[in-house]
Structures are given as structure tokens and as C-alpha cells.
Amino acid sequence: MGNSFMHTYLYCLLKLIVGICFLSSTVSSQCLEHQMSVLLQIKQELSIDPQFVTDSKLLSWTPTKNCCLWDGVTCDLQTGYVVGLDLSNSSITSGINGSTSIFSLHHLQYLSIAGNELYSSPFPSGFSRLSSLTHLNLSWSGFFGQVPAEISFLRKLVSLDLSSYPFGLEEPVTLQNPDIETLVENLTRLRVLHLDGIDLSMAESRLWAVLSTKLPNLRVLGLSNCNLAGVLHPSLLQLEQLTDLQLSGNNFSSRVPDFLAEFSSLKSLHLSYCGLYGIFPNSLFLMRTLRSLDVSYNSNLTGTLPAEFPSGSRLEVINLSGTMFTGNLPHSIVNLVFLQDLEISQCSFSGSIPSSFENLTELRYLDFGRNNFSGPVPSLALSEKITGLIFSHNHFSGFIPLSYANGLNYLEVLDLRNNSLKGMIPPALFTKPLLRRLDLSQNQLNGQLKEFQNASSSLLREMHLSENELQGPIPVSIFKIRGLNVLGLSSNQFNGTINFEMIKDTNELTTLDLSGNNFSFEVSGVNSTLFSHIGKLALGSCNLKEIPGFLTNLMNLFHLDLSNNKIKGEIPKWIWKVGNGNLVYLNLSNNMLSGFEKPIPNLSPGYLAVLDLHSNLLQGPFLMPSPFIIHLDYSHNQFSSSLPSRIFENLPYASFVSLSSNHFNGEIPFSMCETWNLFVLDLSKNHFNGSIPECLGNSNSFLKVLNLRNNELHGILPKRFAENCTLRTLDVNQNHLEGPLPRSLANCGDLEVLDVGNNFLNGSFPFWLETLPLLRVLILRSNFFGGSIIYSPSKTSFPLLQIIDLASNKFRGNLSSEWFKSWKGMMKQEKKSQSSQVLRYSYLVLTPEGEEEEEEEEDFISSFNGPRTVVCRYAIAMKRMPSQNVANFTLQ
Structure with missing residues (x-):
């Protein structure tokens, strides 16, 4: 009885399902002829970007098919009328206006034209004819x-x-x-x-x-x-x-209002890039309904994570990146059982990652970059769904967790750069099934890289291992990763012989950096067609003795670094045509190059933006660079000529120009006043004569560093420095300048270094410089300044001054010890607060990609002809300021 009933029930259920399927098929086949006609008319009216025509939804719109089954078309199951039209992301460029046939589909309830390319089309009229619309999406369409x-x-x-x-x-x-x-x-x-x-x-x-x-x-x-x-x-x-x-x-530009926590149903709150400031209300973290919170890149927003996250929290996404949040990750973070995405990069979090963090099993993406975390990197062995781990620029120590190599099989990005990790790199990292980007650079990883299996199946696109302590030869397996796009191995202790034909299997490699190792290279007889796809090649500090000839055939090369080698002779004329004439970056600095192969090249047709030839033995006249130059460094050579009068008119994009330590002569061209992008100009240690162009102080609104020291300049300093003067360094030491200091220098509110020593300047002590808020170095020595220096307690007196040199002038009278006591910048600072005292010139350095400028800290002890000693601590960027600047004063 029971079986009979069950059979009858199943038979009826099967008939019902078949009936429904037949009915659906019958209804869906009822494509109304006039509706199809309108749709085909729409297809005819629309223009599609030819690059993407094969991906268009309209390809399925053919009269031989049921129009209700066309891609993007939805019909009413009962009437057959078109009620939904989805043309989103169809690469439509034109054809939608007031007369378009879309507005003839009067039964439309859903219309989407989102994500198209209608950039020359105003919004069409005609929407009033679609009175049944419930959903209208015109977003990012170009209207x-x-x-x-x-x-x-x-x-x-x-x-x-x-x-x-x-x-x-x-x-x-x-x-x-x-x-x-x-x-x-x-x-x-x-x-x-x-x-x-x-x-x-x-x-x-x-x-x-x-x-x-x-x-x-x-x-x-x-x-x-x-x-x-x-x-x-x-x-x-x-x-x-x-x-x-x-x-x-x-x-x-306000505080985050507390009332936002009173929403009873709020699931997602996005307030990134809003200029918010003040303390973030922790009550928002405690909202029971909230799932996604993004307040990233509000640089003045402060706060800490709550000590106790509630156990019932539904939070899935937290993004605090680019804020001033501080403190540790609380142990209660384990209560965020639904947490998938936690982004807290570029904050000030510190401490170690709590052990409870290991229990968050739903994690997909973590970005803890650029904080002050320490201790071991979390293993996250239970977070099997994670796709991205970014722990870069912290103070993590210990070893790379084995779980990263042997587990976490969905991992696509692993970034551990700039920490203090040690030990060997697990070979299994290179063949993780989905890993595309691996960055372990700037650590203390050591040992020899081992060969690994199944390299050809690896999906790695980027491998960054630079600035470690890795040794031995490079595993051949690395060059078997077919899809590898970027390989950075610089600044290690690799050795062995590099034959460039070994990279023939990496047929997608565009960036190769082998700089700073102990390789020997086989550069003769290389078939460069095997790796003609290389776009960026860095072989600095690689003991090269010649410029490799195979470079001539690298048609895609745009970045070439051969610096710090032992290359002699002339720079070959073919090098300017490398990369089919599209070379953008060329660094041949710190070699023994002596000149240019004749005929002297004409660089004006090229696209060179960076040309660094410093510290060679180059001679002859000034070589005019490409008009697209941004960074030009000819310093520490033996060039000898005057500069072309219109040099700066022909360098409209130049931001850094250094010609120091050569034999250039003649006058400084007035055309330097016509450039608006120049940040740094260094003409020091040459034989320039004449006067400093009067227009200099009042012309370039972006100039930050002007170094003219050790030349033969005469006359006076420019009288007028503009009110919006942006100078941070003005150095004219060791010239023949005369006259007083121009009072308009007080307009340079960003001025940090003023060095006018060893000239013939005169006048009284420039008390009007005391109000400059950032001035740290003031050198007036060996001039004809005179008169009394009378300290007035009521005045602001050099708030950040750290070095002052008044020796060998004509000052007279008593010098108050209270004046020195008022110089707070000279008082020894605790290490933890030293960063605020650092005088930074990061824009002077063209740092290689991924590297950071080091800083050196020096103590200057100024001695006096009396019982007092003032110690001034002065932190400077390396090689920026000579340490012999010692101030000498007489106290009476």
C-alpha cells in the first residue's frame, strides 16, 4: 500500500515537472514578432567598439533564434512582451538618442545601459514612454x-x-x-x-x-x-x-558623527577619502548589523580598535588604510567570525599579531602593510580561503611559515617585503597553484635557492627577492616559469655564470633585475631574439667590462641600468636607438666611460626621461638631452663648455638637473627662469661666472633646491624672492658675491638650509630670518657681516635651528647665552622623537623601484671660546651635507 502510494506520488510529481518545463518552453518560444522587429532595429541603430564586437551581447540577436532567449533580453512569460533589456558592458559607442527604438519597448520594467562608451552622447529624451520601468541603470555609460x-x-x-x-x-x-x-x-x-x-x-x-x-x-x-x-x-x-x-x-572635513551608530539596519558604510578627522567612534565597530566599514584614506582620522568586539558581530570587511589608527590588534578580534577582508595599511598599529587571529577561518584578504607590527608572521593555517596576504614594511621577524608554502592553496598575492625575516625560502612557494605575485624583498633571507618541480605549471607573474642574503647560483627552475613577467634578484650574494639564453623559456618576461650580485656574464654570441620582449633590464654592479652588444636587438627595451660597473671607452652611438628609439630610462653612472662615439648623437628625437651619466670620465661639450627629460645627472665628469643659452627652454619637463663637479663655464643662462617644473638645480663646483640671474628668485614657483656653491659668480643675490617662494635649500658658498642678504628671503617659508659662506656679503645680522619656521642650517662664515647681535627674548628665535656658523665676520659686542638656550632645535632629542627633526631631501634621489632612501644621523658638537658646549643633533640624508660644518662662537 505504502509503495503503491509512493509510486503514484512520484509519477504525478514527474508529470508536473514535465508539464512545467513544457509550459516554460512553450511560453519562452512565444517571441512576439513585433517585439523581435523592435529589437533588431535597436541592434541596427547601435554602434559597437570594433575591438570588442566579438564580446557583444548583440551577437546572439539573430532572427533565427527566439528573441526571448537572446542575451540581455527578458520576456514576460504570459504575454511575451519584452520586459527586461540589459545592454550593460556591451561596448556601445553611439546610437542611443531620443529617437532610439529602445523607447518603443513600452512594457519594459528593467533597463540597463551601464558600463558603455557613449562619451559623446547627451542623455536621451524619451524615458517618459517607459512608464512601467521599475529598474533604470544608466551608470558609467558615458552620457x-x-x-x-x-x-x-x-x-x-x-x-x-x-x-x-x-x-x-x-x-x-x-x-x-x-x-x-x-x-x-x-x-x-x-x-x-x-x-x-x-x-x-x-x-x-x-x-x-x-x-x-x-x-x-x-x-x-x-x-x-x-x-x-x-x-x-x-x-x-x-x-x-x-x-x-x-x-x-x-x-x-568633519568628525565622524556618532549618530551613524544609531541606524538599526545599516550593513555597509563607506566614508573613504572624505577628509574626516578626530577620534573615530568605536560604537560603529560594535553595530550588530554592520558588515562592511570603509573609512580609509582619511589621513587625520585617529582611533584604536575596540578592546572587545562583540561575539555576535557580522563584520566582514574593515578598511582603515591611510588613517592614523594606533594600538594593537585586540585578542577579541577572534569574535569577528565572519571577517573576510581586513585592510589596515599605512596606519600606526604596533605589537604582535594575537594568537587568536589564527582562528579566523573566513579570511580572504589581509593588508597590514606599512605599520609597526613585530613578532612572527601569523601562520593562518586555518584560513584556507585566503587569496591575499600583505605584511610588507613592518618589523616582523622569524621564518616564513610553512603553511604559506604547503597550505593556503587559494593564495594569489604574498607580500612580505621590508621586514626582518630570516631563514631559507621554501621552494614550494614558487609553485603554489594560484600564486601570481611573490614579494620577499628587503629581508634577511639566506641560503641557496633550491631547484623545484613543475615550474612550467606555475602561475607566478612577479617574483621579487631583492635585498636579501641569498647565495649560490640562480635555480634554472625559475627560468622555466613561462608566465613570469617580473623577476627581481638584485642586491643578494648570488654567483655563477649567467647566460642570457637561459631565459628563453620565460617568453613573457618584461622586467629583469640582476644588479648587485657576484655573477659573471656570457654576453658574446647571445641570440637576443630569444628574449626581445624584455622592457626593463637592470645589470648594475655586475662587474661588466663592456656594454653588451645584444642590447641592440631588444626592440621593447625602455629601461636600462648598467651603473656601477667597470665599463670603459666611449658610449656607443647605437645605445641611443635601443628599444627602437623608445628608451625612457638610461643609467650608465659610476663607470669609467670617457666620451661619446662620434658623430655626437642628437637626442632630441628620443623619449629619454631619465639620463644618469654621473661619476664617469666624460669630456667635451654639454650633450643636449631629449626634450622629455625629467631627471638629468651629468655630475662628477669632465665636461667643459658653456651651457646653451636656451637650454632650459628646451627642457620643459625637467625637475632634477645636476651638472656639479665638472668644468662648465660661462654665465648661468637666463632661460632657467622660464622653466616651471624644476625642483632641483645643482650647478656647484664648476667655473660659472657672471651674476646670478635676477629673475631667479621671482620666477620658478617650484624650485626647492638651488646649489651654486664653489663657482666664480659675482654681483649680488637676487633682490626679490617671490611671496610663494618654495626654496628649501639655497647654497651659494665659495663665490664672489657681495652686498647684503635680500630681505625678501623671508618669503621663503619652507627654507631649511641657507649657506652664503665664503663670499663678500655685508650688512648686519639678519634677525629677520629668525621667524622662518623650518630653518635648520644657517652658514654666514667668512663674509663682511658686522655690528652687534642683540638677543630679544620677545622674538621667535630660530625654532628649528640646528647648525649656525658666524665665524670670520666683523660682528662685535656681547653674545647672550640666552640666545643659544632659545634654540630648541639644538637640544639633544630622544631617539623616539628624532623623526620629526630629520631634514629630508628624498626628491634629490632617484631611488630604484622598491627601494627606500637610507638616512644617516650625525652629531655635531659646537665648541666655544668659553665654558659652554652646545650639542646639536642633526639628522641628514646620506651624502647631503658635509660634516665639517662646525659653528664657532665667542661668548662674553
């Missing part, structure tokens, strides 16, 4: 101009997305007529509203009141990059059903 008024009459809309690019369109998207209030007046059913990228600054005064009163059913509100300012208004709390609030990219 520009005023939002059509017809949209405000689509009373059935529950979802409206008009998000736009905030820049780059022919005209911006505007909401003025109708304005935001008129637009939403009739859209009372809206649950989702996205206006991201539309300038709403004109409506800001009433915006929050309009949204909270007109849209009572709103659940999702997107107003990112809308040029909003001021503060968020508590009236938002009237949106009781709000689950998603996206306000990133505005300029609120």
Missing part, C-alpha cells in the same frame, strides 16, 4: 549633460542608478533642472538610489532633508564623489530602512 526631467515621472521606479565619471566627459552630468528635489519628488517607491560622481554641491543645504522626507523606503544610497562638504545631518536617521550608505570621495 553627459542634464539628467532628463522625464525620469522624475517614472513613479514605479524602485532602483535608479545615474552614477557618472566625475571628470573626463565632454560635459559633466548635472542635476539642476530638474534638481535633486524635483527628481525624487514622485519617486517615493525608490529603494536604491545611486548618484555617484554627480556634483551636488549646489543642493547640499537641503540635500539630506530632501532624501529623508521624500524617499522613506530608501535602502541603498550612493553619493560618492558628489563634491559634498560640511557635515552629515542627523535627519538621515529618518531613513529607517537604510542598509547601504556610500559617501566616499567627498570633502566633509
